[in-house]
Amino acid sequence: MKVAATGVAVVLALGGCAAVGGAVVGEGAADESRVQIECGAGAVAGSGSSAQASVVNTWIKVYQAACGEATVGYDSVGSGAGVAAFLAGKADFAGSDSPLSAAEQQRATERCHGVPAVHLPMVVGPVALAYNVAGVSELRLRPATIARIFAGTITVWNDPVIVAENPGSTLPATRIQTVHRADSSGTTDNFTAFLAAAAGKDWRYGRGGKWLAPGGTAARGSNRVATAIARADGAIGYVERSYATFHHLGAARVGNSSGEFVALTDDAVATTVAGAGNDDLRLGIDYATASAGAYPIVLVTYEIICGSGHQPDRLGVLKGFLGYTASADGQRDAAGAGYVPLPEEVRAQVATAAAALT
Known part of the structure; x- marks a missing residue:
């Protein structure tokens, strides 16, 4: 897997700032060097949540700018349709604002050839x-x-x-x-x-x-x-x-x-x-939270993916792309697109899980 460093400026989907070097900066701000991104070569496709579509589009622009031989597609069709596409083998990963149900998890294990699907909480919206x-x-x-x-x-x-x-x-x-x-x-x-x-x-x-x-x-x-x-x-x-x-x-x-x-x-x-x-x-999420200052309606979007068994030409792109989105840079880019970064403890666990895909 090749490694690329990028300082490319990317216009965020819903804002007027640019994501440069992994940090959101305004006009006139100095560029920063982005952390190195692992690049695969090949094409992968995701499908699902429209709630995360804005930041996924931003992530795709950044990743593909760094990795010229990689293509990542995302079809914003809603969580239900995205999960259905994943379970049918028509998507490499699903974006879902809710974890799989027990029945869906069983079907995902079958789709993943006996290996459980992995939930990667990636977007706090x-x-x-x-x-x-x-x-x-x-x-x-x-x-x-x-x-x-x-x-x-x-x-x-x-x-x-x-x-x-x-x-x-x-x-x-x-x-x-x-x-x-x-x-x-x-x-x-x-x-x-x-x-x-x-x-x-x-x-x-x-x-x-x-x-x-x-x-x-x-x-x-x-x-x-x-x-x-x-x-x-x-x-x-x-x-x-x-x-x-x-x-x-x-x-x-x-x-x-x-x-x-x-x-x-x-x-x-x-x-x-x-x-x-x-x-x-x-x-x-505790929707009935009584914690001082806690806003109660919060969704977490998961990237749902087979834990192993990926074709070599797709594995590198999947690990590189999801590794970037789970990185500190990727989460700062999410903040620039109007989302809330993952807590650092959770972010580190997600990055480790993404790196463990085989």
């Missing part, structure tokens, strides 16, 4: 409760209120429940328009997991990748959800934060189980991830 309500620059919502909004039992923005949670704000009588994912989605799975854990009896539709609550507008993929919210006054939906930022949408402060309304910041997300359980690199 907070889920924004994105809204577009004319005249409202700040919004605070408790989990039970969010559940009632998406269940269709709170239908206008000046409902007394919402007014009580936003003292001093003037809320319009605009009708609420909820937007949810039409496709099987890890973002939906994480959002409904939050509602199931934190909203109690106000959420009766369980957890899962498919949206089951009645009403609302359905859109395929994160970008279309964000676009639908941006086009409709009174709209609210759930998307990975970078999509809300790109479309200039407000993000509500979300109540956690301590009663605190927490803004979506990197520190608030890091507090939640730091408290996650770690079962063989599958991170257990």
